[in-house]
Amino acid sequence: MKISNETKVGVLSIVALTILILGFNFLKGKDLFTKTRKIYAVFSDLGPLSKSNEVKINGYVIGTVYDLQARDKDISGIIATINLTKDVNIPADSKAYISSPLVGASFIAIEKGDSTALLKVGDTLQTRLDAGILDDVKAQLNPTLNKIRQVLDTLTLTLTGVNGVLTVEAKINLHQIFNNLNSATSSLASIVNPQTGALGKTLNNTEAITDNLKKNNEAITATIGNAKKASEKLAALDIQPTIDSLKQMVVTLKSFMSKLDNPNGTLGALVNDKTIYNKLKDAILGAEILIDDLKAHPKRYVNFSIFGKKDKGGYLNSPLAKDSLPSKE
Known part of the structure; x- marks a missing residue:
């Protein structure tokens, strides 16, 4: 048996309407089957x-x-x-x-x-x-709110009384105090600023130093190790003979200095007595003149004649200049 399209549409409409009614009642809390x-x-x-x-x-x-x-x-x-x-x-x-x-x-x-x-x-x-949760909270907060209102009222009365008692100068001073506190707070904030503050820069520098030390840790460790080895080698050396030699040298130097300071000794007389110094200087000068004259006139001292010759003189009275001596042929 063939079902017409009109019948199908009618059945579907009834089913849809039934589902709609049941769903609507279900959403309203009604259960038609219970x-x-x-x-x-x-x-x-x-x-x-x-x-x-x-x-x-x-x-x-x-x-x-x-x-x-x-x-x-x-x-x-x-x-x-x-x-x-x-x-x-x-x-x-x-x-x-x-x-x-x-x-x-x-x-x-x-x-x-x-x-x-x-x-x-x-x-x-x-x-x-x-009461509900909000009402319970409100009930618990009401006493606190009432106390806060009382404190605010008291503070208002106090400020009103203080305002009436303070002179104009006192008010100005109080205003300056608050301004100073504000400035101090601003300065403190700028100091502790992590980017531009002095404290922040110091911490950054400290961090940089720490990083450098960390990077150079191996070099520092090697330097400390070398210093330790040098200390161990120095401790192992027998420096007592060197110290004894230095002590003996000091004793000898002291003896020499004491003789030099003693006017009765040869060195002391030479150093302290100007007459001996001058005579020694003259003797050295004479010896130097004699040597220069011998170099300048050798025949005067080694040339002999049977009949003799008259000495022509020309003796030196002072040493010759170093470049005035005759060259050897």
């Missing part, structure tokens, strides 16, 4: 609670918020219809409250009571207000 039980709770303020939000006992999801309706025209309360999807026993004295966590959606939390009687379908839960 038998549900409904109970109620009346709240004075819903906060961020909305339909389809979860209902939990000890963190376990037992249902969803099915509907929210005002109790009267004055909205003296809002009736929340709770659709229980789990078969659980809820004591009759249990209380419901709206929990609003910092992260996530709000939900209705049921705090179980101790009663042996259980809630029945259509019963209404007792409710209470829950």
Whole structure:
């Protein structure tokens, strides 16, 4: 049997509409295929609670918020219809409250009571207000905020009193003090600046020196090793004979100097007596003249004649210049 296109379109439309209805109800927290039980709770303020939000006992999801309706025209309360999807026993004295966590959606939390009687379908839960995390924080901060306000009020009064007591000159001085503090703070900031500050440059120089030492570590180690070897060789040398020789030389030098200072000795007389010095100088000069004359007139001293010759004179009275002596033929 051939199915027409119109029939196919109709069937598909019905299926799509059914899926749409089921999906819409599922998103609203309604399950058309599951038998549900409904109970109620009346709240004075819903906060961020909305339909389809979860209902939990000890963190376990037992249902969803099915509907929210005002109790009267004055909205003296809002009736929340709770659709229980789990078969659980809820004591009759249990209380419901709206929990609003910092992260996530709000939900209705049921705090179980101790009663042996259980809630029945259509019963209404007792409710209470829950402060929430933000309200708890606010409640804890309120005393601190009040103290801060009191301190600020006291500080304002104090500054007002000080402003009334201080003279114009005192105010100027106080202003200068604050300016000096500001300048000192700026100077300190410039000093500790890692790029341009003196402290930063010093640290950079220290780091550069450390890097150089690290790079030259092998050379420094070798130098220290050489110095150590030289010290060991010097320690191994027997320098006592050298020291003894130096001591003997010092003794001899002292003896020579004592003789030189003694006017009764030959050296002392030569050094200290000017007459002996002059005579010795004249003797040396005469010897030098005699030697020069012998070189200039050798025949005068070695030429002999039987009949004799008259001495023509021409004796030297002073030494000849070194370049005036006759050359040998």
